[in-house]
Amino acid sequence: MEKYKTIDFSRFSSIKIGPKIKVKIIDENNYNGEFLIGNATNTLVSPNAKNLGILDEKYDFIEYKNGILKVGGKTKNRKLYRFAKEHNLGGFEFLAHLPGTVGGSVKMNAGVKEEEISNNLLALKTDKLREKKEFNFSYRHSDIKDPVFEALFEIKRDYDPALDIKLKNMRKNQPSLPSLGSVFKNPKGDYAGRLIEAVGMRGMVKGGIMVSDIHANFFVNTGGGSFEDMLYLINLAKKRVFETFGITLEEEIKIL
Ligand SMILES: Cc1cc2nc3c(=O)[nH]c(=O)nc-3n(C[C@H](O)[C@H](O)[C@H](O)COP(=O)(O)OP(=O)(O)OC[C@H]3O[C@@H](n4cnc5c(N)ncnc54)[C@H](O)[C@@H]3O)c2cc1C
Numbered sequence: 211m212e213k214y215k216t217i218d219f220s221r222f223s224s225i226k227i228g229p230k231i232k233v234k235i236i237d238e239n240n241y242n243g244e245f246l247i248g249n250a251t252n253t254l255v256s257p258n259a260k261n262l263g264i265l266d267e268k269y270d271f272i273e274y275k276n277g278i279l280k281v282g283g284k285t286k287n288r289k290l291y292r293f294a295k296e297h298n299l300g301g302f303e304f305l306a307h308l309p310g311t312v313g314g315s316v317k318m319n320a321g322v323k324e325e326e327i328s329n330n331l332l333a334l335k336t337d338k339l340r341e342k343k344e345f346n347f348s349y350r351h352s353d354i355k356d357p358v359f360e361a362l363f364e365i366k367r368d369y370d371p372a373l374d375i376k377l378k379n380m381r382k383n384q385p386s387l388p389s390l391g392s393v394f395k396n397p398k399g400d401y402a403g404r405l406i407e408a409v410g411m412r413g414m415v416k417g418g419i420m421v422s423d424i425h426a427n428f429f430v431n432t433g434g435g436s437f438e439d440m441l442y443l444i445n446l447a448k449k450r451v452f453e454t455f456g457i458t459l460e461e462e463i464k465i466l
Pocket residue numbers: 224245246247248249250251252253265283284307308309310311312313314315316317318319320321322354356357358359389390391392464
């Protein structure tokens with residue numbers, strides 16, 4: 211018998227948008243092409259979304275042995291950050307302020323300028339244990355198609371408290387209202403936020419969504435923002451940036 215749970219995405223997702231729907235609980239034996247949800251911190255869920263899956267609770271774990279960290283795909287980034295800090299393991303300082311799960315973060319190759327989650331990655335357990343090189347990691351991209359049940363990381367250095375503080379300080383000018391983080395990837399040699407600002411959209415409001423006046427690549431929910439409000443602003447930003455600069459902005463967020 212398949213197991214399901216009901217998730218209200220207007221509460222669960224970090225932008226507080228989405229329907230209340232049944233989501234299949236996924237383990238290694240029952241995956242059948244469902245769209246995986248981690249913590250929905252980078253996913254905009256439409257009112258018509260269906261066929262969603264979420265990993266079983268048993269994939270929330272961390273084990274450390276002989277210089278190798280084995281982490282379940284459902285584990286929260288923040289939990290991994292804390293574990294690494296407590297055990298003096300370096301390379302995870304940037305996860306302190308990066309919401310989401312390890313599975314979602316590996317799929318997105320999440321990171322900051324200094325670090326990406328794939329840097330210390332050795333292998334992933336998807337349909338079977340596979341080496342990192344099979345997944346072609348690049349800036350906010352991987353070729354991962356299956357659920358990430360486990361990630362294996364190599365520890366190359368000690369925890370770096372100075373780096374931890376530096377990264378923390380960099381977060382200080384980030385919007386605090388609900389968002390999905392950066393909506394667009396930065397085009398080569400430029401910043402999506404700069405381009406959106408240059409086409410006059412900083413602070414622009416549609417319904418309950420505002421293009422943040424702190425960081426124009428963050429679209430924030432000021433209350434009651436909808437899927438349609440987000441789409442409107444996303445499409446407008448793409449249109450204006452293309453017409454003005456000839457640059458095609460590519461979404462970093464996933465839209466369902
Ligand atoms: C305030 C804020 C700040 C942010 N800052 C950053 C930042 O600095 N850098 C950055 O890179 N990102 C940032 N993000 C985006 C987000 O935190 C990351 O992309 C995060 O890694 C997504 O994790 P998630 O579990 O929420 O993934 P979800 O949004 O749930 O899913 C993202 C993608 O991963 C897939 N996925 C989810 N779980 C799994 C799994 N177990 N196996 C396979 N695929 C899976 C989904 O199908 C989807 O394609 C920020 C977001 C917010 C809200």
